[in-house]
Amino acid sequence: MSESLPKPKRSLAGIAGIVAVATLISKVFGLVRQQAIAAAFGVGAVIDAYNYAYVIPGFLFILLGGINGPFHSAIVSALAKHDKSQGASLVETITTLVGIILLFVTCALIIFADPMIDLVAPGLTRTSEGLEIRSIAIQQFRIMAPMALLSGLIGIGFGTLNAADMYWLPSISPLFSSVAVIGGLAIFALQFGDKITQPKYALLGGLVLAWGTLAGAAMQWFIQVVAQWRSGLGSLRWRFDLKQPGIRDVMKVMLPATLSSGMLQINVYTDLFFASYIPQAAAAMGYAGLLVMTPLGIISNVILVPFLPIFSRLAQPNNWPELKQRIRQSLILTALTMLPLSALMVTLALPIVRVVYERVAFKASASEFVAPVLMAYGIGMFVYLGRDVVVRIFYALGDGETPFRISIINIFLNGLLDFLLVKPFGAVGLVLATVGVNLISMVMLLWLLDRKLNGLPWRNWTLPFFGLTAGSSLTGFVALATLKGCQIVLGTEGLLIQLVQLTVASLAGLVVFVVFIIHMNLPEFDLFVGRLRSRFKG
Secondary structure (H helix, E strand, O other), X not given: OOXXXXXXXXXXXXXXXXXXXXXXXXXXXXXXXHHHHHHHHOOXXXXXXHHHHOXXXXXXXXXXXXXXXXXXXXXXXXXXXXXXXXXXXXHHHHHHHHHHHHHHHHHHHHHOHHHHHHHHOHHHHHOHHHHHHHHHXXXXXXXXXXXXXXXXXXXXXXXXXXXXXXXXXXXXXXHHHHHHHHHHHHHHHHHHHHHHXXXXXXXXXXXXXHHHHHHHHHHHHHHHXXXXXXXXXXXXXXXXXXXXXXXXXXXXXXXXXXXXXXXXXXXXXXXXXXXXXXOOHHHHHHHHHHHHHHHHHHHHHHHHHHHHHHHHHOOXXXXXXXXXXXXXXXXXXXXXXXXXXXXXXXXXHHHHHHXXXXXXXXXXXXXXXXXXXXXXXXXXHHHHHHHHHHHHHHHHOOOOHHHHHXXXXXXXXXXXXXXXXXXXXXXXXXXXXXXXXXXXXHHHHHHHHHHHOOOOOHHHHHHHHHHHHHHHHHHHHHHHHHXXXXXXXXXXXXXXXXXXXXXHHHHHHHHHHHHHHHOOOOHHHHHHHHHHHHHHHO
């Protein structure tokens, strides 16, 4: 095998910094997009319909087109192990094969839109309100169906550009999706003004929302493909060079990884299946999920994007001692970021929802409904990202079968937990079921990774995680106490007052966490802070 691609020109901290800034900008626009949707539609029929209509196109978009998804992981792993001169041929061949398959998938989605919506949300056929939601969802589904094709092309683009040491554009490109939706809703609002909350115009707004989502995906792909051409790593040329060795490496990771990730998304479908029997549950889960996925997406990209090529280069047994150090580093960084954020999400859920969403059609009653769902999501932030980190280690080792097998088990486990928890806890129970599945999945994967790498130094790893958990618990307690004090002094009404209270409470909690972590003397924290200082000074 030829020498792998050269080591990145940028340091790990440099890559993480680029990804962090770009992803932050992209996620901020994503949050603004969700705020615009909330203001226009609240938790009514249109947004419920959109959440059901987006399940399958969004499933494919996240599964195939997301950073750290199977297409991205497979392309990065393959290009890291093969000579760069083979890159264009490899990318063009994979793009051709994937494009043909997903074109047929797109056509099938358009033709079978009705039964697809019934499969996703069978509970909609039970009431007149549900039938209205179903009708809107079918129209939105057909509009967004071409995202199936675009998703695969975007995922390949992500991996190709990262392999070419280009991190800014892939990380910021989701911004274009948000801009398209925000622009479409802004034009819609300017055209119809206050009428947008009326049922007649809300339906039209739902179609605008679907078209904006599709347009954003198309813009995201186009921006990437131009960058690919300029980097010399493939164009839109049709190619069927199936004999090159890189094809086998890509398929070895891509197929099981796609199936494994697909199993995880089936859990999302399972949740929405049960949610279709609970009014407004899909909307609440969508709004709360975005608030959690915004920081999760940023930290996920910062951790996984720089580490994935490193994991791949350390896959040989003689490099396993260093690989184990990198695994510890990635997991400690995950806990260092996710655990305190999780504590803040749980303790400050209601003010977070009120500050972010509560305006125009999104009323105080909607905030009360969404906040408990956000608390449930917040509990599982660490295990969600931690599981993703461990899965990518298996991919880097060329093992996509193990995560796939675990995912199959998780499908049945998620369905069982949904069934057991939905009746006593409603939408919150569906989220808690997902948290439980992610926790069990992460534990199983770590146990199997321990066996695969001939043992992991658990004794040296356990104490830092206990310390970070304790520090995060203290963070949540201080934040909640600070919030209650601010509410006694300032009251609870008014956006500015709520924003001040949320900011003060969050900062108080985070300051306590930082002081706590400094006394733990974690090398990962010291290294992270030192590199941040050097970057700002430079």
